Amino acid sequence: MTHRILHPIALFFLVGTAFVFAPEARGELVLSSQYLFDTDLSDSLGNQGDLSQISGGSLAGGGFTFGNDEGLSLTTNLTDDDYRIEFDVTFTDLAGWDKLIDFKDGASDDGLYLNATSNNFLTFFGAGVANGGDFVDTGTSYTVSIQRVDEEVTASVDGVEQFSFFDFGDDALTATDQIAFFVDDSVTGDEGVAGTITELRLFTNAVTIPEPSGMMVLAGLAAAAARFSRRARSRKFR
Numbered sequence: 001m002t003h004r005i006l007h008p009i010a011l012f013f014l015v016g017t018a019f020v021f022a023p024e025a026r027g028e029l030v031l032s033s034q035y036l037f038d039t040d041l042s043d044s045l046g047n048q049g050d051l052s053q054i055s056g057g058s059l060a061g062g063g064f065t066f067g068n069d070e071g072l073s074l075t076t077n078l079t080d081d082d083y084r085i086e087f088d089v090t091f092t093d094l095a096g097w098d099k100l101i102d103f104k105d106g107a108s109d110d111g112l113y114l115n116a117t118s119n120n121f122l123t124f125f126g127a128g129v130a131n132g133g134d135f136v137d138t139g140t141s142y143t144v145s146i147q148r149v150d151e152e153v154t155a156s157v158d159g160v161e162q163f164s165f166f167d168f169g170d171d172a173l174t175a176t177d178q179i180a181f182f183v184d185d186s187v188t189g190d191e192g193v194a195g196t197i198t199e200l201r202l203f204t205n206a207v208t209i210p211e212p213s214g215m216m217v218l219a220g221l222a223a224a225a226a227r228f229s230r231r232a233r234s235r236k237f238r
Contacts, residue, residue, distance in 0.1 A: 029084050029147070033202040037064045041072070048202065049075050054183050063198040068093065071182035071192070076202065078103075078174045084147035084203040087181070091138050091195040094120055098193035100144065102180040103172060110171045112146055112155065114193065122155055122162045126171030130155075132162025141198070148172045
C-alpha cells in the first residue's frame, strides 16, 4: 500500500476551517477576593478594597451582624465580566421580600432576593422573575451563590441550583462600580433583611496567556505551502 503525505495546501485549508469554527477560549472563574470578617472588613487576599458598612451593623466573633436596613457595600467592577459571588449567612428575620444583593446602586428594584411571602425561596427580580424551590429558614447557616457566565445567571443554596436564566437585559451586572448586600434600594425602601454573614467570596475570570491567533497559524501554513510549491517546481525542471 502506498502512503501519501498530505499536501501542505490541503493541510492549510483543513486547519483554516478548524480555526474558523473553533470556540473562543475563556478563562475559568477563580477566587479573587475573600472576606473572613475576623478582625476587619478587608479582603484577606488583598485584591479588592475594604467592604463598607451601610447604616450600621457590627463586626464580632468572626462575622458581621446586620439588622433591617443595615448591610455592606463593595466597590468592584462587574459591568461586563463573568463572575460568581458566594456568601455564608444566617438569617434572623425574614418577612416579605428581602433583598440580598443590589447591583444598580440603589436605583432599581432589580436584584437577588429571598421571597418570605411564599416559603422563603431564593428569587431574582428583573426583566422577569426567576424563582427557586428550596425553603430557607432563620437560625440556619446557608451558602448562597449567584454567578453570571456568558450572560447566563445561576443561583444556588448550599450547592443546589435554584434557578437560571439568560440575562440579556444586564440586570445582574453593576450599573456603576457598587454592589450592596442586605439593604433595599430607594425604589421601595422597605425590603431589607437581618442576620449574620461569616464569609464573602468573589470569583472572577482568570488572566489567561494569549494563544497564537488563528491568523498567525494560517500565515505560517501559507508560507509552508509556498515553499513546498517552489521546491516541487524546481524538481520538475531539473
